[in-house]
Amino acid sequence: MGTWDVDSFDNDTAADFCGELDEAAAGERTRLIRSILTRVIDTAGYRLPDDVTSVQEIPADYTPDLLGPRHDVLAAVTQAVPGVDLSDPAWGELSGPTWSIELNIGSEDPVDSVMLYIRGSGDDVLTPVLRLAEALRCKALDCAEGDLITPGQTSGWHAFQQFRDRVVGPSQ
Template sequence: MGTWDIGPFENDMAADFADALDETPHDQREGVVLSALTQAIQAQDYLECPEGAEAVAAAALIAAQCPGGEPVSTSYGPDEPVPTITDELRSLAVDALDRVVAENSELADLWDETVDGPAWRNSVRRLRGVLDPEPERLEEPLFEL
């Protein structure tokens, strides 16, 4: 696997995913994102590295459209705009990221063998936080019972 940084598009597999997305007609691009997410979620025994990397890239595209999401600004991301993402895809992206960092995930295993493993896990955790933010907690109760 050619990887040069922890970002969602900073590896060969995600860059190839972005290229494939750019070559897909606009009205079919959502299906490509959906496919990347569902392949990761549906991996039964072991999630292979390419599917994990594509799922992270797809989740980053969805997170970029969410409040607090960072735009995909790397030259390895898609050049063409991604269609507006649905709530269903946002929920699937959360599930896919959970699968990518779980046991039996080759991508997580490979990152865990490196010094950058914790930073990679933090970057995935940040993406997940954008996709599924924690509700704000009140400092004081509004009333007492």
């Protein structure tokens, strides 16, 4: 059984990582920490009320509308970001000059959300994120910060890059 919440260690993935780190040999721990920090910032696309600007504002009893039938979601993704690789329609991939995005669309039909796993650096990665959100008529939620990603709102992405660069050095 999985659990998810909004704080740093309120989910099974974080707990699993902590267990793996605890059980790793001392010389292996640095590699594990580097791999997770260079890996990802999570962004989720959900249909949220128009007035919601952060996760704290989502009503406890709110259930997001579905994004739509799978074939419509895939068509919208392809139209929004034409370079996307959907050879595996459950896991799309999109690459830029200094970044990559994995799109976890899943295999369910209809699709309820799309999770984006963003790696790399540079603000130009936010352009496809915002295009996807617009095409899917949803909001991009920065899962690390709990805020929405909107034009001009890059604090979560910048904070992730600064933290990563401080710990593992600037990305290449």
